[in-house]
Amino acid sequence: MLFKSVLVSSVLKNQLISLVKENRISHAQLFLSQAGTHSFALAVAYAQYICCQDRKEDDSCGVCPSCIKFEKLAHPDLHLIFPNCITKIVKKDPDSRQFAQEFRDFVFAKNYHIDMEDWLSELGGENKQATINIRDCSNIIQQNSIQSYEGGYKIFIFWGLDKLYHAAAPKLLKTLEEPEKNTLFILLTENQDKILSTILSRTQLVKIPPLSSDTIAQQLVTDFGISSQKATDIAEISEGNYVKAISLHENSNELREMLKKFETLFSSMSALKNYAIAQASVQQVNYLSVQDTIASIVDLGREEQKNFLRFVARMIRNILMLGSKNENLVKATTDEKKTMGFFTKVITLKNAQPILNECNDALFHIERNGNSVLVFTDFYLKVSKLMLKL
Ligand SMILES: [Zn+2]
Incomplete structure (x- = not known):
């Protein structure tokens, strides 16, 4: 992985490059980011740069034997540690090494845009309690005590450090406390809160900002x-x-479908409100399409039903922003913004929070296997009433 292919700010890349050039590589660094950044790619690019035999001013050479091994994530001095668990194939005593090939394939298939949930489903673990476990940490101690294969740095990249099993933490701490020469630990997490303070205090923090919309x-x-x-x-x-x-x-089709459903449900509610204040005829409320829409939501799987409710909640919050002239805070597609414009008079500060509460209630019931027909019909009636109240 070359720095030029990593999707992070050049300022951050330059900081890491300077550390290498000025020989100030800290033996343990904690890369902190939110989900969906290119942090793993950055860690590999940094490691590759350190080991490159023909380092350029602002990147690895990409062609030396070390770089070629790095491109395959197969450099003998690069050790990857990540959450793992018992699976259909590894039936006992799992550790990262046994999943090395699966993990590499996963990283390449995703072009380094890796996500923990995706990895866990890739693992297909029978229990979802994937951790970086005691065996992983024992392996590190063992690797740490031997010379590097190629005479340079030994680099350990931990992906998902927040999933470190608590009983394994002392072993890792001991290694961090007593670093061997030319050893580097790059610890990656998206949850700083779940990292032990004893680990935090022994690492240099590298914050990776979220990606900009333009990027x-x-x-x-x-x-x-x-x-x-x-x-x-x-x-x-x-x-x-x-x-x-x-x-x-x-899933852009799914997004379009959700917007259509939102429009049908909420415009029927608005029409009902107009009827109540004698501005429209009740015919404007097309109950048949409302019924069809609710039926089509009920036909979806539970995950998609939950997605729809989250979508509604996002729309409501954005409509509120748009109505209160905070257009710059609206996060929506062009089509969504157009739809939102129709509802700024009927979804306001007075009823937005109660409507969001109804979204949460419905989510709660769907998660607990409530009857979807009842949940969505009830949701529709309650939100209609809230819109009438305005
Ligand atoms: Zn190179």
Whole structure:
């Protein structure tokens, strides 16, 4: 992985490059980021740069024997440690080494845009309690005590350090406390809160900022060849998370369908309100399409039903922003913004919070296997009433 292929700010890349050039490499660094950044790619690019035999001013050479091994994630002095668990194939005593090939394949398939949930489902573990376990930490101690294969640095990259099993922590701490010469630990996490303070205090913190919307949009155009308008729309709602942006792109039909359902349900509610204040005829409320829409939501799987409720909640929050002239805070696609415009008079500060509460209630019931027909009908009636109250 070359620095030039990593999707993070050049300022951060330059900081890491300077550490190497000035020979100030700290023996333990904690890379902290939110989900969906290119942090793993950055860790590998940094490690590759350290080991490169023909380092350039601002990147690895990409062609020396060390770089070639790094490109395959197969350098003998690069050790990858990540959450793992018992699976159908590894039936007992799992550790990262036994999943090395699966992990490499996963990283390459995702072009380094890796996400913990995706990895756990890739593992197909029978229990979801994947951890970096005691065996992983014992292996590190063993590796740490021997010379590096190629005479340079030994580099340990931990991905998902927040999943370190608590009983394994003392072993890791001991290693961090007594570093061997030319050994580097790069610890990656998306949850600083779950990292032991004893580990935090022994590492140098490297904060990786979320990706900007522009960066995400440009990368979507490069990776998928979509129009820049579409890419900008997706980037707007991906919260600086490129993994999410990819998923939104791959499921853009689903997003369009959700918007259509939202429009049907909420415009019927608005029409009902207009009727109540004698501005419209009740015929404007197309109950047949409301019924069809609720039936089509009920036909979806539970995960998609939950997605729809989260989508509604996002729309409501954004409508509120739009109505209170905070347009710059609205995170939405062009089509969504257009739809939102219709509802700024009927969804306001007075009823937005109660409507969001109804979204949460419905989510709660769907998660606990409530009857979807009842949950969504009830949701529709309650929100209609809240809109009437305005
Ligand atoms: Zn090289």
